[in-house]
Amino acid sequence: MQWGEARKHLTTYKGQxxxxxxxxxxxxPNGFEIISASEPVPLLKSTKPKTCDQIFSSWLDIALKYNPPSSPPESIPLELIPEFTMNGHAVLTKGYHNDMAKPMPKTWNQIPAWLNLDPLTLSSYGVGGISVLHSIKYMNVTGMNGIVIGSVDPWVEVIALQSGANSLLTVEYQSTTILGESRVKWIHPYEYAKNWKEQKQFDFAVSFSSIEHSGLQRYGDPRDPIGDIREVQKVWCMLKKGGIFFLGLPRGQDQLVYNAHRIYGxxxxxxIFYG
Structure with missing residues (x-):
């Protein structure tokens, strides 16, 4: 091991x-290897580097083979628990949600009105939402084109537009009609993955309270123990070289609250940081 003199232990669900x-x-087992026992997280390298073609193709292959049930499963098959809990190093608890995409499209007609609101009032996520505002302001997205990964309501899109962004593309499972604002477009994740080469690369990406759900079937998505990691890999392919990724995730001890979300230790x- 050539990891220097950094601390060689950390606390997981199994203890020290x-x-x-x-x-x-x-x-x-997930295609990574430690190259430095750095703080606060170990620095990794990929042992199985993938091209963007491979990243989108493997994700799409899983997605198109998936036949979603009428409602999300309430538990993980026993044989898959080690994969979902990182071989028992993450706590497994319950927190069931059924947020599968509805057959009827939703309509966003509130963007023009929201553009006139104080950005501090737009998010229902409290301090977490405010951090998105300050991060976007700090990095200065003026004139940039961005992509939003997962969006129930367009608060992130509005904050980005208020901060000077040129345009936004929202990638969301729920079919969405956008009225009154031509700078925001919607695309289904499957459509994006099929045609990713035809999409322009973006200056920045935003994902808040979205990627931590990936692969848990809460939203009708395919079961995938590393669904969140695949999402991050796709985002890096969506971004220009030097692009900015604003990522909001719940932090704490590594935990899987099935099927609600993951908590990231x-x-x-x-x-996730490697992607």
Missing amino acids: TSYYTINEEVFK RIRLAM
């Missing part, structure tokens, strides 16, 4: 665990 064990039980974050 060596970086070596986490490397063998979590990172290597030092193990899962290391894989």
